[in-house]
Amino acid sequence: MSSSSTTTTTTRLLMLKASDGVTFEVEEAVATKLGAINNMVEEEGSEDLICLPNVNGKFLGMVLEWCKKHANNNTNSDKGNDEVNKWWDKEFVMDLDQNTLYHLLMAADYLSGTELVDLLTEKVASMIRGKKVEEIRETFKIKSDFLPGQEEEIRKKNSWAFE
Amino acid sequence: MALKVILNEFFYVSFCLIAKVIFMKLGQKKRSCTTILPDDVTLEILLRLDPKSLMRFKCVCKSWKSIINHSCFINMHLKHQVPYTVFVNHRCPREIFSFGRSRNFDKISNIIRIPVANVKSIEGSDRGILCLTGDNNAIYLWNPAINQVKKIPSPPFSNSDEGFRLGFGYNPMTNDFTVVGVGGPTVRAISSTPFSVVDYLFTSNNEVAIYSLRRNSWKRSQMPHIFNSSDVITMSDQIWLSPVVSGCIHWMLYYGRHDWSQSQHGIVSFDMNTEEFKLFDIPEQVEKCWIENIGKSSESLALFTFVAFTPSNFPIVGIWVMKEYGISTSWIKQQAIEFPGSSIIKCPFTQYLHFGDRGFASDSLLLSSANGLYIWHIHPENEDERIKCFCPTMNWLSCFPDYVESIFQIN
Numbered sequence: 001m002s003s004s005s006t007t008t009t010t011t012r013l014l015m016l017k018a019s020d021g022v023t024f025e026v027e028e029a030v031a032t033k034l035g036a037i038n039n040m041v042e043e044e045g046s047e048d049l050i051c052l053p054n055v056n057g058k059f060l061g062m063v064l065e066w067c068k069k070h071a072n073n074n075t076n077s078d079k080g081n082d083e084v085n086k087w088w089d090k091e092f093v094m095d096l097d098q099n100t101l102y103h104l105l106m107a108a109d110y111l112s113g114t115e116l117v118d119l120l121t122e123k124v125a126s127m128i129r130g131k132k133v134e135e136i137r138e139t140f141k142i143k144s145d146f147l148p149g150q151e152e153e154i155r156k157k158n159s160w161a162f163e
Numbered sequence: 164m165a166l167k168v169i170l171n172e173f174f175y176v177s178f179c180l181i182a183k184v185i186f187m188k189l190g191q192k193k194r195s196c197t198t199i200l201p202d203d204v205t206l207e208i209l210l211r212l213d214p215k216s217l218m219r220f221k222c223v224c225k226s227w228k229s230i231i232n233h234s235c236f237i238n239m240h241l242k243h244q245v246p247y248t249v250f251v252n253h254r255c256p257r258e259i260f261s262f263g264r265s266r267n268f269d270k271i272s273n274i275i276r277i278p279v280a281n282v283k284s285i286e287g288s289d290r291g292i293l294c295l296t297g298d299n300n301a302i303y304l305w306n307p308a309i310n311q312v313k314k315i316p317s318p319p320f321s322n323s324d325e326g327f328r329l330g331f332g333y334n335p336m337t338n339d340f341t342v343v344g345v346g347g348p349t350v351r352a353i354s355s356t357p358f359s360v361v362d363y364l365f366t367s368n369n370e371v372a373i374y375s376l377r378r379n380s381w382k383r384s385q386m387p388h389i390f391n392s393s394d395v396i397t398m399s400d401q402i403w404l405s406p407v408v409s410g411c412i413h414w415m416l417y418y419g420r421h422d423w424s425q426s427q428h429g430i431v432s433f434d435m436n437t438e439e440f441k442l443f444d445i446p447e448q449v450e451k452c453w454i455e456n457i458g459k460s461s462e463s464l465a466l467f468t469f470v471a472f473t474p475s476n477f478p479i480v481g482i483w484v485m486k487e488y489g490i491s492t493s494w495i496k497q498q499a500i501e502f503p504g505s506s507i508i509k510c511p512f513t514q515y516l517h518f519g520d521r522g523f524a525s526d527s528l529l530l531s532s533a534n535g536l537y538i539w540h541i542h543p544e545n546e547d548e549r550i551k552c553f554c555p556t557m558n559w560l561s562c563f564p565d566y567v568e569s570i571f572q573i574n
Contacts, residue, residue: 102199102200105200105204106200106201106204109201109203109204117204117207118207121204121207121208121210121211122211124208125208125211125212128208128212128216129212129213129216130213130215130216131216132219133219133220133222133223136220136223137223137224140199140200140205140223141199142223142224142227143224144222144223144224145224145225146222146224146225151222154221154222154228155222158218158219158221158222160218160309160310161215161216161218161219161309161310162219
């Protein structure tokens with residue numbers, strides 16, 4: 001196993017295996033930004049190959065890309081770091097289509113990438129603010145389970161919110 | 164402080180559990196009614212929505228409705244909101260407004276009409292709810308973010324001709340809103356100002372009435388003995404805010420002899436949980452200063468003082484905080500800000516000062532005077548930007564520095 005050429009310290013590399021068999025070689029410091037991987041490393045110690053049966057390669061790759069960027073940015077202790085991260089986060093979520101966004105969100109949630117979940121939920125929230133109830137049901141594939149009349153009652157009570 | 168963090172953590176974990184139980188109870192499938200996202204993710208999304216959207220999304224399905232109505236969700240949602248300062252012209256309160264989040268406060272935004280005719284004043288603000296008084300001493304609670312207003316019953320004072328002073332706040336122990344009224348005063352006007360003062364408030368045995376929003380009723384009580392019986396207690400009617408710190412509502416007043424110059428300052432607190440009144444001393448050094456206001460600074464009780472005549476001839480604004488809540492000996496001077504050669508200090512009616520740590524940039528001070536509102540940057544990018552007058556046409560403004568939009572229901 002080769003050590004990273006850009007840093008002088010030898011960092012341990014982990015092998016992450018997605019549900020579809022795709023593997024990623026990542027530095028431990030990057031992968032442990034994800035709470036789930038951090039736990040596995042701490043509990044299982046020397047294991048270098050980690051199988052992640054609930055995430056497929058495409059989304060695991062995206063999650064890791066985000067981790068890498070944040071790990072790199074955080075190594076230079078610049079003041080403008082927060083700004084760089086914010087700018088990069090904005091770029092990262094800007095062009096995600098709905099389907100990718102949801103899968104990525106589920107992957108981040110499964111891997112306990114708290115900061116990434118925050119970023120993605122904020123993105124979803126910004127997309128659904130001001131939407132109609134029917135649009136929300138369609139977006140989230142939700143079927144109304146109210147009895148006839150119940151929904152009208154809630155609408156009447158909160159009629160201002162529908163203006 | 165550490166306890167606070169632990170409690171917050173505990174609060175969050177228990178909230179997630181409760182939310183999960185609600186989802187499980189209501190949902191037939193593992194993922195309740197939301198089929199594409201796990202419940203904890205759905206929660207995180209809902210927590211980031213604005214009040215109006217949430218009121219509408221109660222219609223989506225049963226589990227969304229239960230979550231949005233849940234008191235834990237309401238409190239968590241509040242923590243996701245960014246506080247800002249709302250203003251009201253207290254000589255003619257018809258609307259509240261804010262200046263968005265711009266550093267220069269150059270654009271008024273968010274004007275919301277107060278949905279009550281003939282509002283007299285805003286008595287208090289906590290967790291997004293404002294307490295208003297209108298004609299004939301009618302009292303209203305108003306949540307502008309979800310467009311709900313409620314006229315609450317009149318306080319049960321035996322002599323309705325007498326005035327009363329109100330305080331308003333949220334009691335986290337009971338998850339309830341409290342209005343407290345202290346009655347029995349006489350009101351007199353101070354000539355040449357729009358203000359009046361109230362005498363003999365908080366004198367022992369005065370009538371006290373305590374309202375609970377949850378019960379929607381008042382209960383009667385009596386003012387305990389916290390002053391000497393010979394003390395004259397005087398309170399300016401509209402200048403002071405009554406900030407809520409540590410579950411207690413606070414009022415600033417003078418007590419002692421009838422002559423103002425012979426009186427000293429004091430702060431009366433009312434604990435919403437134990438319903439006890441207490442008198443706090445203010446730091447000795449502050450007695451010599453003119454106290455502009457009481458308020459909050461990072462969740463501590465704060466005093467804003469003003470000394471016009473200093474050795475350097477520059478007026479000084481001081482900010483004092485009570486480091487350990489309830490301990491009168493723990494007052495410390497947090498900031499002293501000199502105002503070299505600025506003109507606002509010549510204006511006699513600087514009503515209040517606010518040292519922003521929430522609704523404002525952390526290094527700025529807000530001043531309201533008869534010639535407008537001013538923002539003072541302690542660390543400006545360049546000297547020209549140190550002081551900025553905004554809204555020179557607006558005077559007699561009151562401000563509520565940590566207003567947050569909330570989804571607390573009042574109806």
